[in-house]
Amino acid sequence: MWGFTFHRRTVLELMLTVFISCLPIASGLMVMIYQQDRKLEDNARVSVTEAIHSVDLALERMHTAAVTALPLAQTSCDIARDKLVKLVSNLQSLQGLMLAKDEIVYCSTMPSPLYDSAQPVAFKSPVSLVVDPFSTPNAVLIAYQLLHEKSSVIALAYGLELRNELRAFKDGLILLLEFGDTYITASGDSRDPRRPSQTEYRTTGVSAKFGYTVVAGYPAGYSTQEARNTILQVAPSLALVGIFTGVVFFWGMSNHRIKRGSTAAKNNDDGT
Template identity: 40%
Template sequence: MLRSTHAGRSLLEVLMTLAVGLVPITSGLAVMGYQLDKKLEQVSSTSLQEALFVIDRALDDVNQTTLKALPLSGKPCRAVQDELKGLVLRSPHLHSLSLTQDGQAYCSSASAFALHSPNFAPGEHVKLDFGVPTVPNEAILEYRLPDKNPGVSASAYGVKLRNELNGFQSGLVLLLEFGDNYLWSAGDSRSAERPSQAEYFQSEASTKYGYTVKVGFPAGYRQQELLQATLQTLPSLALVGLLTSAFIYWGLFRSRKKAIHDATR
């Protein structure tokens, strides 16, 4: 009876030692998961604000060039077309500048035979367009000065916006939405599927230009990052757990040995 009691107590001590050894492992993994959540949430939030800043700045450049062309509006095309071309040459991100009357282009820096008049919705002055006659396979950003007649409109290459998006952290998907059309670093709304932004999703509209930035990590990204971090950290946590178990077991062993010694005195 005494032997079975001793065996049961020893088994209980081993189980308790193992349980205590698991505490630093489970708590370490829990803290790591919490820190990963905070990190990804912060990356998403910070990238959203940075994207709004850099895209607004890119559109500011388009706006400034368009304002420089405004004094030419209303003048005969033949008299000012060379100046329009010069403005475009000094702004490599631009595809063309057009002078407009009642919303219709009557003069373009691109070609007198390739006039293009984007269809802006009421109150809209920035849009993403596809199928512009002179660049049919490109994503083109269309911009017009609001409330100007005669006025000026500008066409900028969408690749400039993609280049801005490529500067952000790998793994995060940033998408720029202009009404029903959108683009991201690897495609646009002509693609077969919209990119996944299922995790840590955030969005905000530009107060200056009306487009929307949407950011998020693709589905499964957190699990992948957590697995990678676990594989890197688990050996260290396991060592801590093993040392903790050994220390506890040694303490229990000493206590039991002391108790036996005191009982035999």
């Protein structure tokens, strides 16, 4: 009977030791996953704000060029063209300038027409993406239109300007800029057969100055992969902590059992 009781007690102590050993491992993993979730969520939110700031600066340069060229929209192309060319040459980020009247472009610094000259040029918003423009097939242009009565100035830049801003974010987060029905990312745009995955920690923000939308998010499965990589890195350390905790606990129980046995034996001797 005594042997059965001792065996059962030993098994219970071992089970309890294993349980105590697993506690720091489980709690450490839970804290790690929680911190990772907060980190990814915060990064998406902060990145949206930073992207709006940097893209606004790029578009602000186009706005400044359009404002400078606006007085030329009241003149003929013969008078305005040389001044437009000079203005474009002074800004490396600017690809071209166009003047329009009654939505028809009548003067442009582009070597070939951006649009079919017979078609009116009208944008739904001040900033638009021109996908596969008439003058540069397979390219994406940013068009900023500044209106004044029936005249307008259209400042143009390559989509690379925006792509470079988005490529500054290199931590796995996918940033997408929406301009109406079109979008652009660091490596793609509206012509892609499938929109990039941004299902995890999806966050959006709208530019107060120019009205475009920034969408940030991680692709499906990203957080799981990150958690797996982190677990592989911290698992050995957590295992050592768990083993040490279990050893200390088991040693403490063993000492307590020995002391209790010695006390019981002494009491029996005194009673004898």
